[in-house]
Amino acid sequence: MLLPFVREVFADAEKTASFTRLVSQLKASLQQLEGGSGDGAGRIRVSGLTPTAKLLHFSLLHRVLGRPLLVLVPNNRAAEQLLPVLRAFCELTGAASASSVVSLPAYDVLPFENLSPHPEIQETRASTLWKIVTGSASVVVAPIASAAMCLREQEYYADLARVIRKGEAIDAERLVEHLNTVGYSAVDVVEMPGQYALRGGILDAYPPEAERPVRIEFFGDEVESMRSFDPGSQRSQTPRDEVVLLPLTETPVSEHTLAAIHTRLSGKRVAGSQEILQQAMASGGVSIFPGWEFYAPIAGSHTTIFDLLPRAAVFVDEPAAVNQELETWWEKVQDAHERSNIGSLVRPEELYIPPQDLSARLEQLPGATVEQLGITRSGEEEIAFSSQPSQRFHGSMPAVVEAVQKLIAENRQTVFALPSLGEVERMAEILGEYNIAYRLGSRGQKSAGTYADEASQYFSEEQAGAVLLVKAFVPEGVHLPEANLALFGALDLFDESEVAAAHPEGRRSKVSAFLSDFRDLAIGDYVVHVEHGIGQYLGLKEISQTEGEPPLEFMVLEYADAAKLYVPLTRLDLVQKYRSAEGGKPVLNHLGSAAWGRTKARVKKAMADMADELLKLYAERKTAQGTAFAADGQWQREFEDAFEYNETEDQLQATADIKRDMESPQPMDRLLCGDVGYGKTEVAMRAAFKAVSDNKQVAVLAPTTILAFQHWETFKQRFAAFPLTIEMISRFRSAKQQKEIQQRVEAGKVDILIGTHRLLSKDIKFADLGLVVVDEEQRFGVRHKEKLKQLKKEVDVLAMSATPIPRTLHMSLVGLRDMSVIETPPQDRMAIQTVVAAFDEKLIRTAIEHELERGGQIYFVHNRVESIYEIAARVQELVPRARVLVGHGQMPENELQKVMLKFIRHDADVLVATTIIENGLDIPLCNTMIINRADRHGLSELYQLRGRVGRSNRRAYAYLLVPAEAELTPVARRRLAALKEFSDLGAGFKIAALDLELRGAGNLLGGQQSGHIDAVGFEMYTSMLELAVRELKGEAAPQEVDTQLNLGLNIRIPADYIAEENQRLRMYKRVAGVENEKALADVTAELSDRYGAPPAAVENLLRYAALRLQSKRIGVAGIDRKRDLVNIRFVAEAKIDPQRLADFVAKERRAQFLPAGILKFTLKATQAEEVLEKLQSLLSSLAAEELTVP
CATH class of the missing domain: 3.40.50.300 (P-loop containing nucleotide triphosphate hydrolases)
Known part of the structure; x- marks a missing residue:
């Protein structure tokens, strides 16, 4: 939390003559316009402000005027550079919260080219437009191309988000319909922004801009509770009273909008013609297509950003650069229109305000043009400010100290703005060493270090002459003589080549285990049953075992000769998904044959030999000095x-x-x-x-x-x-x-x-x-x-x-x-937009031209040396201005080195290369990659190739060019689908896990192990290896009893509690696999948290699991119940008290204890809950030692 005096430090800048005059003229202009007396009395010209000074003054103007600001800049890059600094100043001056300072980026592709904008741009625009129309945007930064876009009416954008409050009545199904239209994806488990999952009366959703996803629990139509949850563990965390579900797109998918677009593109006018639209919808021709988002304004009333911000003061930052960018961009739009075959069906003027009209509109709006270099023109009045860039010290601390001492002597207010707490503490330590007093700008900035503590003799709460240290992202400082202020940024002090903006990021959870939890199990997949071997999963089936009792669910497995095995879902700990080393189809085992036992024995011996070899290495390393x-x-x-x-x-x-x-x-x-x-x-x-x-x-x-x-x-x-x-x-x-x-x-x-x-x-x-x-x-x-x-x-x-x-x-x-x-991405890294498309020269030209426009470079991967020069020549023909190089592994060493050096030094724009670039090239300017015949590459290889782009804070694009879909193999189709799915940052581990399934597991020490993996499946192979290693380490666990419970009870997870079959299987497997009471308590809490209060059948399943845990610990081989008769089979080493057992048999009239270790008795109970509780109570009373029963 910033301390109040920080705001006062910057308040002196509001008292200068130039600022006072500017505010006075702006207020007059705003009042004149709002009074209905024409335009805003002409634009005000402001000069003399450095880039940093401009942003400081924008924040002060918002504070003083008390109305929104719209700041127009040349392009997206300018907006991205300006936004974090403007947010920092708005917080330092107390003008606005950082979340209310927003950008409205322009689309990164042109209309009429059949390309959709980058999802991240759509998401940012959608959130910003909703904030604008709901009054929660204080300062809006927009490139001039964005300001020129035609928009929809205010009500359209107000409907993009949903604000959910605890206790409100909301129709969950209609809410889900809305999430679908604004870009959310339905999934089984919510892990990434933009996903949701509905399970009965519980809705999980992960809105963009949120640090954590949220879990909304309904009671009927009432929002009963809301809480954030960890996307890794899926467990709830912090209660919430209000949640905003922001949209991911500004163009919701609706039949009406799509019908209007399709109808218009077919040559018909749609204005006011509901009948035509209804016919289009009825015909079913309303699907989305690449680039449809550009045509959304056709379906509704036209407005502009200025109409959505009627009270805003509009500032044009560096008008010469803005006008030049506007003219260049408009020429490109017109060229794209001419190249397309759309003709007069849709004109550019219907999607954008033409430059001359936009300039005329800006002249009528209250605000100012702001330029650093004020060139006086005859007859024009300007307000000139005085500001200078801060002195650069290039990391010389003595020079910093000397300058600070001089400023303090002149009674100047000195502020050091540093991007991280570590930098603040580092500077506090330096100032302390030189006996310079300092003040910390916020309570949260104090560390445990004595040099940044209140007790330090150099820390001064009141002393006005002390240097103010604040945590804020302001890379370059400014000197304002009239305001008596000297502000220094990190670049001024430390001469860093780049300072990364510090944004709070939600911490990703650690990588979950790679072993299958049935989340991806599909009918027809192969599985391994620990006792019966490899079978094929045919689905779930309900079977009634006892008349009058509800049916139980079983997993149906098919073995050789069409033999069926029905596995109770309470025993899914015995079943694993089959994965092999080579990815081929396994041979099904015969039920009841000894072959599976022999296979396991053979693999176990191989595991022991292999573990011995591994452990020799391990032991040598641990004992080596x-x-x-x-x-x-x-x-x-x-x-x-x-x-x-x-x-x-x-x-x-x-x-x-x-x-x-x-x-x-x-x-x-x-x-x-x-x-x-x-x-x-x-x-x-x-x-x-x-x-x-x-x-x-x-x-x-x-x-x-x-x-x-x-x-x-x-x-x-x-x-x-x-x-x-x-x-x-x-x-x-x-x-x-x-x-x-x-x-x-x-x-x-x-x-x-x-x-x-x-x-x-x-x-x-x-x-x-x-x-x-x-x-x-x-x-x-x-x-x-x-x-x-x-x-x-x-x-x-x-x-x-x-x-x-x-x-x-x-x-x-x-x-x-x-x-x-x-796992944490570097700050400001963006996900890579991945496009899978057929080879198309128009797409290639557009992708390259777009990257060249922003001064970037392009990789074109073609993994055939014999035709690589032909491809390079074609690229050169498509984009004549591009400087094209070729690189491949068969080139002479010195020639390849020259090629790579040229590209690294930006002496070329396009590198047409083989997969030699897969590892190593780290070129921040290279943010577009085109991969020809992507279907011929492995998944990890594609992921590595794609990782060559997106290594800076620029948006990156990967185009995977493939033949027609009919020619793709199933594995290639899965690889490409996975790569599109894993465009999020940090997907490497998901890729590794999936590639394991697609290309096989390989082996630990050599090819000899592949056969063993194929024989038993990867998961059992890994489990057996782990056991062998533990045994050789001397960590062998005592042999556990595998308790069999046949109780004839309704113990199940009903489909109306967990509807999705794979999620139901996953929870059965979790319950069946618990190894102790704590794990069972965790699963119980997770069930309640994610799916609501468990019904009686699920409660019984959990009690069943607790009974099984207790039985295993005591040494019960099995419990069989038929009507009132119960048999408990004990193992020879069972931990029961003989005297307690004798007392029980003597007390119970029909109880017997047989020499084979079987206790027979009558149990009078009809309800499942009662049966389970009585059995738990009995085992506790017989146990030789007290055991905890949950």
Whole structure:
């Protein structure tokens, strides 16, 4: 929370003569317009404000005028750069909350080109338009092309969102219909923004802009309760009284709108003709098509952004640039119209306000044009401000201190605005060291550090001359002499090349286990029953076992010779989905044959041998004495402070994990998993710096020459300020150069050596190797992995991977390897819009032209060397102005290096290449990728390729070009569908799990294991491996009793409680698989939370699970009940008290205890609840030790 005095610091800027005059003229202009006396008396010209000063004054003007502001800028990029700083100033001045400062971006594609706008742009526009018409937008930033768009009426946008309040009456079904129309997707489990799930009287929804999804529980039509929940665990968290379900699109899908568009495009006029629209709807010709969103205004009344903001003061930022952008954009719209075959059916003037009309409209509106450089024109009056950019210190703290001391002596108010709490504390520490008093701008900024604490002698609550430290994203400062204010941003102080805006992000939960929970089980899938082997899932079936009792649900499995097995859903812990190493169809087992037992025994022996080999490695590593690196020193802290971005929480945790390993005497073997571009390299560089600080050498292995080269460039740049020697050895080096580097490495004169598998050659000898960093480990061959395996016994090894192959993941899961995960995306990273389309030259030209317009670069992936030059020539013909290069692995080394260097340095626009670019190229300007014949690539490969774009805060696009759908194989179709689905950030782990199913699991140590995976299925293979490893480690768990309960009770999950079959199966499996009372309590709480209060049948299922847990712990092999007669079968080692058992038999008239360990007795109970409670009570009374019964 900002302290009140912060606002007062900036209030002096409102008292200057220029500001007072501007406010006076604006108020007069606004009153004149609202009084109905014509236009706003002409535009006011404002000059002399630096970019930062403009944004500060916009926030002050909103505070003083008390009405909305509309700020027009040249394009989307300008709006994106301006928005976070404007939000920061609105909060610092108390003008408005950050959430009410919004942008209305222009569409990123042109009309008439059959392309829909980026989903993120649609989502932002929809939220902004709703906020505008509901009065919750304080300041709106819009590119001029957006201001020119024709819009729909106010009521149309007011209906886009739904505000839900606790206690209100709402029709849940109509609410779901609305969510469908505004872009939400119906799913079984809500995990990502834009999804919803309805289960009976509970609606889960994840609105855009929300940190967490929300769970809305209805009682009839009344909203009984609302709470946010964790998308990972699905458990409820914080109660809510009000929830806003924002839209994902400004163009809701409605039959009326689509009918109007289709009718108009067929050549008919639709204005006022309901009959024509009804005919169109009746004919069924109302489907959506790419680019339909542009035509939405056709279906309703035309308005503009100015009509939706009638009270706003309108500011044009840098009018010359805005007008130039407007003219260029309008020419493109007209060109697109001429190239299309739409003709006169829809004219551009029906979708946009033409430039001349827009300029005339702006002249009539109250507001001002704002330009930094005021060029006086005769007869024009302007209001000139005085502002200067802040002094740049380039990281020199003595210079900062000297300037601050001078400002304090001149009685100037000095403010340091820093983007993160860490930066604030860092500056507080520096000021304290130089005895300069400071004030903290908010209570939340105080840390546990003494230097930023109230008790510090340099902290001054009242002292006016103290430097004010505030956490705010204002990269560049400003000096306002008239306001006596000197504001410095992070770029002024630390000379960072880029400062990342700090946005609060909801933390993603850790990766869930890869093993199947039946969420994706479909009829016809193969499954493995632990006792009977491989069968085929045929669905669920209800069967009545006892007359008068309700039927129970069973899973129906088919085995060889069409034999059927009916598995009670209470025993789904025995069933797993079948996945094989090669993805082929398995052979069904014969029910009742001994073959399955022999198969399990054979695999178990192989598992034991394999686990023994793995454990030898594991034991050697644990007992080996490696280097115990020293704790961090001053240089390490300086190296990490020099990082130009704010670290994510996951990066910090991974760094801490690695340092802990390195400071241990055992050699490190850690896998660092993180999505493409999530900052793994920075973590690795911190580990490398730690190693060289202890006078050890570091080897960095990359799978390709290109990746090695880029790592070399990155390391050199990052380590430039420190006296270290970094070299690269690869085919980009001549033989003479390589020889010289080898000698220097052996002599200990190279600190970090980067290269491909060449580093593993015998002739590369290190003087004192301490750390090996392996990037994309799974791409190295078996021979190289053997060499790495030996290295792991001697030195610390850090492996990195974006989509880790499943065998690597499961090595980590079974505890043979340490793993750190980076799941949090860097701030401002955007999801990649993925388009799957047929090969179309018009689409290719449009995609390339669009990227060139924003100064970007394009990858065109064509994985056939024999035709790559032909494709490149065609690309050049399509876009003559583009500078096109070709790169592939068969080129001579020096030629390929030149090509890559040219592209990296932006001496070319389009790189037509094979999959050589899959790893390594990190080019922030490259944000469009076109992949030809995407169906020929594996899923992980496609994901890696797509990860080459979207590595900055620009929107990225991936076009997957495929042949006609009829030519796609089923696996290719699934791969492409998965890639479209996983466009969200951090999808690498989902990709790895799905690719496991599509291409098979591979194996842990070699091809010999694939047959074993095929024989028993991947999940059982993994379980058996884990058990074998535990046994060899001496951690073997005691043999558990597999209790069978046949009670003839109504224990089930009714379909009216969980309607979706796979979710019902999933919960049955969860209940059947609980291993202790805590796990059962968690499942019980989750059921109530997600699906509402459990009905009696579900309560009985949970009691049944509790009874089974209790029986297993005591040693009950089974309980059989038929009418009133009950048999309890005990195992030989059952934990029962003989005296208590004898007392029970003596007391119960018809009770018997047979020599075979069977207790027979009569149980008088009819209700399931009563039966279960009496059995639990009996077992508790017989137990040799007290057991907790839930």
